[in-house]
Every structure is written in structure tokens, then in C-alpha cells.
Amino acid sequence: xxxLADLATETLERRLEFAGLPQGWHAIAAMVLLGLILWVTVHxxxxxxxxxxxxxxxxxxxxxxxxxxxxxxxxxxxxxIAIYTRREIEAPTLLLIDGSAxxxxxxxxxxxxxxxxxxxALGNSHAGDLKSSSRADIVGSVLERDDGRLxxxxxxxxxxxxxxxxxxxxxxxxxxxxxxxxxxxxxxxVPASAPATDIGAAVRQAVESQGGRPVSAVVVLSDGQFNxxxxxxxxxxxxxxxxxxxxxxGVGDPAPPINATVAAIxxxxxxxxxxxxxxxxxxxxxxxxxQSLTIELLQRLPDVPAPSIIAARTIAVGPDDRIEPITFDxxxxxxxxxxxxxxxxxxxxxxxxxxxxRETSVRALENRMRVLLAAGSPSxxxxxxxxxxxxxxxxxxxxWLQSADEDAVRDSGTVIDHLPRKQxxxxxxxxxxxxxxxxxxxDAEWSRTVETLVSQAGTGLAFVAGxxxxxKLARETAAEPLxxxxxxxxxxxxxxxxxxxxxYFQQTAWxxxxxxxxxxxxxxxxxxxxxxxxxxxxxxxGVYWHYPVSREKPVATVLLRHSNPQMRSAGGQHVxxxxxxxxxxxxxxxxxxxxxxxxxxGDRYFNRFWITLIRHLVEGKLLGGQKRGLIQLKKDQCTVGxxxxxxxxxxxxxxxxxxxxxxxxxxxxxxAPGQTLVLKxxxxxxxxxxxxxxxxxxxxxxxxxxLPDESGASTTTIRGELRVGRSDLEFxxxxxxxxxxxxxxxxxxxxxxxxxxxxxxxxxxxPAKSVSMVITGQPTPxxxxxxxxxxxxxxxxxxxxxxxxxxxx
Numbered sequence: 177x178x179x180l181a182d183l184a185t186e187t188l189e190r191r192l193e194f195a196g197l198p199q200g201w202h203a204i205a206a207m208v209l210l211g212l213i214l215w216v217t218v219h220x221x222x223x224x225x226x227x228x229x230x231x232x233x234x235x236x237x238x239x240x241x242x243x244x245x246x247x248x249x250x251x252x253x254x255x256x257i258a259i260y261t262r263r264e265i266e267a268p269t270l271l272l273i274d275g276s277a278x279x280x281x282x283x284x285x286x287x288x289x290x291x292x293x294x295x296x297a298l299g300n301s302h303a304g305d306l307k308s309s310s311r312a313d314i315v316g317s318v319l320e321r322d323d324g325r326l327x328x329x330x331x332x333x334x335x336x337x338x339x340x341x342x343x344x345x346x347x348x349x350x351x352x353x354x355x356x357x358x359x360x361x362x363x364x365x366v367p368a369s370a371p372a373t374d375i376g377a378a379v380r381q382a383v384e385s386q387g388g389r390p391v392s393a394v395v396v397l398s399d400g401q402f403n404x405x406x407x408x409x410x411x412x413x414x415x416x417x418x419x420x421x422x423x424x425x426g427v428g429d430p431a432p433p434i435n436a437t438v439a440a441i442x443x444x445x446x447x448x449x450x451x452x453x454x455x456x457x458x459x460x461x462x463x464x465x466x467q468s469l470t471i472e473l474l475q476r477l478p479d480v481p482a483p484s485i486i487a488a489r490t491i492a493v494g495p496d497d498r499i500e501p502i503t504f505d506x507x508x509x510x511x512x513x514x515x516x517x518x519x520x521x522x523x524x525x526x527x528x529x530x531x532x533x534r535e536t537s538v539r540a541l542e543n544r545m546r547v548l549l550a551a552g553s554p555s556x557x558x559x560x561x562x563x564x565x566x567x568x569x570x571x572x573x574x575x576w577l578q579s580a581d582e583d584a585v586r587d588s589g590t591v592i593d594h595l596p597r598k599q600x601x602x603x604x605x606x607x608x609x610x611x612x613x614x615x616x617x618x619d620a621e622w623s624r625t626v627e628t629l630v631s632q633a634g635t636g637l638a639f640v641a642g643x644x645x646x647x648k649l650a651r652e653t654a655a656e657p658l659x660x661x662x663x664x665x666x667x668x669x670x671x672x673x674x675x676x677x678x679x680y681f682q683q684t685a686w687x688x689x690x691x692x693x694x695x696x697x698x699x700x701x702x703x704x705x706x707x708x709x710x711x712x713x714x715x716x717x718g719v720y721w722h723y724p725v726s727r728e729k730p731v732a733t734v735l736l737r738h739s740n741p742q743m744r745s746a747g748g749q750h751v752x753x754x755x756x757x758x759x760x761x762x763x764x765x766x767x768x769x770x771x772x773x774x775x776x777x778g779d780r781y782f783n784r785f786w787i788t789l790i791r792h793l794v795e796g797k798l799l800g801g802q803k804r805g806l807i808q809l810k811k812d813q814c815t816v817g818x819x820x821x822x823x824x825x826x827x828x829x830x831x832x833x834x835x836x837x838x839x840x841x842x843x844x845x846x847x848a849p850g851q852t853l854v855l856k857x858x859x860x861x862x863x864x865x866x867x868x869x870x871x872x873x874x875x876x877x878x879x880x881x882x883l884p885d886e887s888g889a890s891t892t893t894i895r896g897e898l899r900v901g902r903s904d905l906e907f908x909x910x911x912x913x914x915x916x917x918x919x920x921x922x923x924x925x926x927x928x929x930x931x932x933x934x935x936x937x938x939x940x941x942x943p944a945k946s947v948s949m950v951i952t953g954q955p956t957p958x959x960x961x962x963x964x965x966x967x968x969x970x971x972x973x974x975x976x977x978x979x980x981x982x983x984x985x
Contacts, residue, residue, distance in 0.1 A: 324362025342370020412923025612642025631759030636793025833863025
């Protein structure tokens with residue numbers, strides 16, 4: 177039995193037909209008219225009285241004239257050779273084999289009756305422990321049993337088309353009784369790796385791929401999960417409307433499963449050396465109520481080949497399999513990228529061992545963040561931010577309020593008695609936050625010093641615009657080196673016109689708009705899930721006053737825009753928040769200073785936004801190896817087979833946007849050789865590159881881009897990380913869904929549900945079926961051939977010659 181190109185046999189038939197033959201009364205009238213014309217012709221020749229017209233000559237002439245009339249009648253009837261192709265179409269049996277991830281499970285079969293059913297279906301092909309065989313292995317063994325006897329019997333009635341389905345459909349074989357494999361055996365190997373089960377799409381695609389040909393039956397071998405796509409009722413209704421029976425065969429253990437899973441692990445992405453932090457794990461269990469689980473915390477450092485157990489805890493599974501989140505306290509004693517994993521010790525009877533462990537990464541930074549907060553006046557924004565940074569254990573802040581008296585008490589963690597001006601004074605800070613600063617303290621030398629620290633030393637800079645001083649500062653020539661660092665273009669004159677037109681105080685708050693292309697940016701993550709994040713930004717208090725800028729710079733990333741239709745420039749809606757890379761450092765611009773209003777919902781959003789922003793800005797200095805770029809993922813965790821958008825911001829050795837058309841990114845995992853992903857340049861964003869990564873296995877994927885300098889003597893490596901897990905969609909309900917399969921079969925056009933040991937009944941349930949079709953080909957006309965004219969000319973010429981010869985003209 178081999179692959180077939182077609183499931184139909186054809187026979188060709190040719191016959192003579194008359195395309196112009198009249199029908200009904202027209203045919204009778206035509207026959208009468210032809211007969212009358214022939215009778216008149218014969219009658220006239222019989223009465224011919226001219227000399228020389230003997231009876232013999234008159235008969236010959238009458239015959240010739242009748243022959244001419246008969247030939248003309250034949251031309252009028254349009255004789256053709258009609259061609260008919262008779263096609264006998266066999267109706268195939270569509271055998272759909274479940275290839276989803278749940279078919280990789282090894283069932284326990286605690287019920288002796290269920291275990292006996294499986295052993296009977298396997299026959300002599302499997303005498304060992306059933307726990308060593310997955311559901312997919314069992315299906316393969318049943319189909320290959322006795323050299324593929326089941327498929328051989330099925331194809332005696334109808335051809336068999338085998339498909340693998342999960343979240344898609346793949347044809348794996350076409351079989352017919354007319355051919356035999358060389359070795360006499362049938363091998364059906366269906367990998368079980370698809371992340372979802374869509375039986376509805378599989379049935380529809382398999383039927384519709386026949387191109388209108390009849391289908392004798394659909395056979396579904398599955399554990400019955402309907403976790404995506406249409407409902408059971410919809411699929412059964414579709415088959416019923418097509419008059420196709422669906423026979424279902426249940427595969428798997430119907431008993432409730434035993435399984436323990438590390439569903440999630442949460443840890444901060446970066447911490448500081450010796451700072452304590454928490455690792456929280458969420459554990460789920462099935463069928464383990466009242467039992468104990470041992471949970472381990474593992475750690476692996478870059479220079480250590482194997483992970484080590486650093487903590488362990490024994491917990492009791494509560495009623496209804498409830499387990500409270502588990503928290504481990506930990507700290508890293510040196511700067512490094514540490515991999516942390518939470519692992520469940522093996523449990524007897526656990527059918528899914530792969531989900532017993534989950535990893536995350538934590539980067540330990542050498543020092544705490546040193547921040548200088550300078551403000552022109554004691555605004556609400558300054559007040560709440562200074563308090564936050566003073567309390568935060570990861571920040572060492574120095575505050576300078578320009579409007580305060582010289583002997584005033586300063587709000588700081590580290591008190592200063594003047595605004596740092598010298599480069600050595602400013603260099604101790606990882607980030608500078610300028611909140612509507614007064615122009616008097618911003619001279620040309622100070623601006624150039626900040627420009628040097630940002631572009632060369634990687635110091636972060638955040639500029640927050642305000643009502644009192646920003647307009648004045650924007651007109652100062654001495655501030656140009658400072659303002660040039662910002663990710664926006666400022667036109668002081670144009671900004672003043674807009675502000676004067678709108679006024680310095682507005683009563684209407686306009687919502688913040690997150691551009692769709694940056695919805696997953698880390699700085700905008702105020703919620704733990706994407707949908708929660710979108711809802712949070714939608715309900716946060718909006719913008720009253722803002723400082724309008726002309727546009728963002730080409731290398732900037734705009735994170736927030738104004739929603740007022742009037743607040744629009746040539747570059748789009750006015751920019752409210754933007755960031756960019758400047759040499760080794762990063763800068764941010766905020767056009768408004770009302771994030772303190774977010775505190776109406778508590779401290780969470782205000783605190784998270786500012787700490788995340790500061791961490792982003794200081795990474796340029798603390799992560800010195802990333803000075804020439806950054807790998808940014810749409811999400812840092814995904815499942816196998818899930819596409820993840822990858823963006824890279826890359827600079828050349830002169831810290832200008834990289835100008836290549838493409839760059840190569842290496843994706844490395846522990847268990848497989850590295851693969852290369854090509855990132856393409858974004859035409860509208862200089863220095864930005866984009867691609868899409870679809871991981872095929874679980875684990876931590878290390879992302880690396882190597883950027884050589886112009887001479888090629890040295891290389892800068894840009895690194896990122898993606899944690900890939902297994903989708904749990906297939907493992908939320910792992911027992912055999914017998915009811916779903918029974919309802920699918922019963923709701924179709926006469927289908928049956930079969931237990932695995934009843935699968936040999938299938939040939940008797942699917943009788944032979946075929947449909948005959950006659951296809952009319954292009955007819956070949958006979959009356960327009962050359963010999964038609966030849967016959968007419970010959971007959972008329974002969975009659976004329978005879979009449980002339982016997983003086984009858």
C-alpha cells in the first residue's frame with residue numbers, strides 16, 4: 177500500500193451524435209419535409225419528357241439529386257464525434273490520528289478492566305508494562321498490529337487517508353487495496369507534540385481537502401480533548417449536514433490523573449548583590465489530596481557546570497488539591513546572572529514529569545542605584561518621588577531642591593549641600609532625574625559634563641517637564657547640550673504658542689495612549705498580565721497640562737502619546753513619554769508631571785513605574801557589556817511553538833545607529849546546537865532590527881548578537897534571554913474525555929463510539945462507497961471537414977456532366 181495520486185478510475189467513450197438534430201415536433205416536421213422534398217425530386221424526374229431522358233438515366237439523376245439533398249441534410253444536422261469520460265470516484269475513509277501533546281502521556285490504568293481493554297487491543301504486540309507506552313505509542317501499535325491488518329481490511333472497502341491533527345492537519349499516508357508495500361508492512365508514526373487539540377478544524381479540513389469528492393466515513397482516534405476551536409455539537413452538526421458518519425475511538429485512561437506541576441515561578445529580573453529577594457512558586461496538583469510534596473530550590477551560576485540545591489521544603493496538599501504559593505528567601509553574594517529553578521521531587525504515579533520544574537533568571541548587580549534628583553520647585557511629583565526613592569532599599573538617592581533655602585533640610589538618603597557640578601561629583605551617580613529644573617543652575621559647562629557622562633560613561637538621564645521652568649530652559653543656549661540628549665526635538669517658540677493658546681491650567685484630563693507597537697515594552701508593564709496591563713493604562717488618570725514638543729527623534733521609542741486630537745504635529749499625536757539610547761547611556765523625556773495622581777489607586781502603579789524607569793536608565797552604566805545595544809522581547813516567557821517578536825536596538829562603534837540591512841542573532845540552548853535568526857532593519861527606525869523567534873523546545877534560550885568594531889579587532893556581544901515552557905493547555909484535563917467522543921459520534925450521520933478493544937469493528941461499520949460521474953469532453957465536428965464539400969461538389973458535378981451528356985440542360 178503506497179501513496180496514491182488519485183482515488184478515481186476513468187473510462188473513455190466515443191460515439192456519433194447530431195448536434196443540430198431537432199427535438200419533439202420540430203423533428204417530425206423536419207422528417208416530413210425531407211421526405212416530401214425527396215418524393216418531389218423523384219416524381220419530377222419520373223415525369224421528365226425531354227429527348228434522351230431514358231428511364232435508366234432519369235433514375236441515376238434522381239439518385240444523385242437525392243444524395244445531394246441527403247448530404248445537405250447531414251450538414252444541417254451537424255454530425256459530431258461526442259467524447260464522454262466516465263469517472264468512478266471512490267469515497268475514502270478519513271483516519272484522523274491525534275498528535276497533540278496529551279497523546280505523549282503515559283497512563284497508569286489503575287482500573288483492571290481498562291487495562292485489559294488496552295492489552296486486548298494491542299494483542300501480542302505488547303506484553304510489557306503499559307506505563308512504558310504513551311498514548312501515541314499505543315495507537316501506533318494498534319494500527320501496525322498484524323502487519324497493519326486493520327488498515328488492510330479498511331481499504332478492501334474504501335481507500336484510507338491518514339492524517340495527523342492537533343492545532344493543524346498533516347497528511348501522513350494514502351492507502352488503497354490495489355497496491356502493497358515492498359516489505360508487506362504498514363508503519364504509522366505520529367509524533368505527539370502539538371500544543372492544542374482542534375478536532376473541529378481537523379474534520380473540516382480533511383473533508384474539504386477532498387475537493388467535493390464523497391467521503392465514506394471519518395474515524396477519529398483521540399483522547400477526546402476539545403480545548404480549542406469548535407464545540408462537539410458544532411463538529412457533529414457539520415458532519416451531519418454532509419451526511420458523513422464520524423466513528424470515534426477513545427485512547428487513554430479515563431481515571432482522574434495524578435500530577436504535580438510547577439505552574440509559575442516569580443522572581444525579580446535584577447537585584448543587587450547581598451540584597452535579599454523572594455522567589456515565589458505556584459504549585460498545582462491533581463489527585464494528590466492529603467499527600468506530601470518535596471519542593472526544592474536550585475541555583476546555577478555561570479561558572480558552575482551543574483545546579484545545586486540551596487533550599488528544600490515539604491508541603492502538604494490540602495483538600496481539593498489546593499496548595500498555597502511557596503516563597504523562598506534568597507540572596508546572591510556576587511554579581512552574576514544566576515539561574516534559579518523550582519523543582520518537585522518525583523511523585524509515584526505522576527504522568528507528566530516534564531512540568532515538575534520551572535526556571536527563571538536573576539541578574540545580580542554589583543552596586544545599588546545612585547540617583548540624583550534635582551527639581552526646580554517642590555511639586556507633588558517631586559514630593560512623592562523623593563519619598564519613594566528615600567524609602568526604596570535598592571536606591572541611594574540625593575535630592576536637591578533648587579527653590580529651597582541654602583540652610584533648608586534636604587530630603588535625601590545621602591544628603592548633599594550643593595548641586596553637584598564637577599564631573600567627578602556627577603560621575604558617582606548612575607541616574608540623573610531633572611524635574612522642571614531652573615535655568616540658573618544649568619550652564620553650558622554643566623550641560624556638556626552631563627552629555628559626556630551619559631554618552632560615554634552610560635549615566636542615565638530623565639527629564640520631567642513642568643509648568644514653571646521648562647519653557648525658560650528651552651530657550652537657553654547654555655542648555656542645548658543637555659536638551660540634545662533627550663529623545664525629542666524641542667521648538668521653544670512653537671511650544672510657547674501652543675501653551676499660550678491652551679493656557680497653563682486645564683480642567684479636562686485626556687487619557688494616555690499607548691502606541692500598539694510598544695504595548696509590551698517593559699517600562700509599560702504595570703500589570704502582571706497583558707490584559708491587566710492594558711486595563712490599567714486605560715483607567716489611570718489622564719493628562720491635564722503637558723509641554724508640547726515638535727516630534728520624537730529617529731532613534732527614539734515613543735511609549736505614551738496624547739489623546740487630544742488637537743494635540744497633533746507632523747510626527748503624530750504629541751509625545752508624552754519617550755526613551756532613547758545616547759552612546760553608552762539612556763535618556764527619557766516626560767512631557768507631564770502628574771504621575772502622582774496615580775496614587776489614588778494606591779502606591780503600586782506610581783512606585784512600579786518610577787522604579788522600572790530608573791532601573792531601565794541605569795542599566796547602561798551597570799551593564800557595561802551592553803553599551804552598543806539591547807535585545808528586547810515582546811515577552812520574556814513563552815511556550816513551545818509560540819512566536820515571540822524580537823527587537824534589537826544596535827549601535828556601531830561610534831555609538832551611532834547601526835546601518836546594516838540585516839544582523840544575525842544566535843539562539844543557544846543547553847540541549848541543542850545553536851541556531852541563527854536573521855533580524856531585519858526597520859526602515860522607519862534607524863538602528864532598530866526586528867524578527868520573530870519560534871522556539872521548538874523548552875528551557876532557557878540565550879540570545880546573542882556579536883557586533884565587531886570597524887577594524888574587526890574586537891567584538892561587543894549583546895545578550896538577551898527567553899524562557900520557554902510547555903503549554904499547559906493539553907495538560908489541564910488529561911483523562912480520556914469519553915463523553916465528548918460519544919457525543920461527537922452520536923451527533924454525526926450514524927457514527928459510533930468504540931472502545932480501543934473494539935477497533936476491529938471499523939471495517940464492518942464502513943461499507944464500500946463510490947460515486948459515478950460522466951464528464952463531457954469537447955466534441956469533434958464532422959460536417960465542417962473538407963471531404964463534406966468534396967462529396968457535394970462531386971455529386972453536383974456528376975449530375976451536371978450526365979445532364980450535359982444526354983442533352984438535358
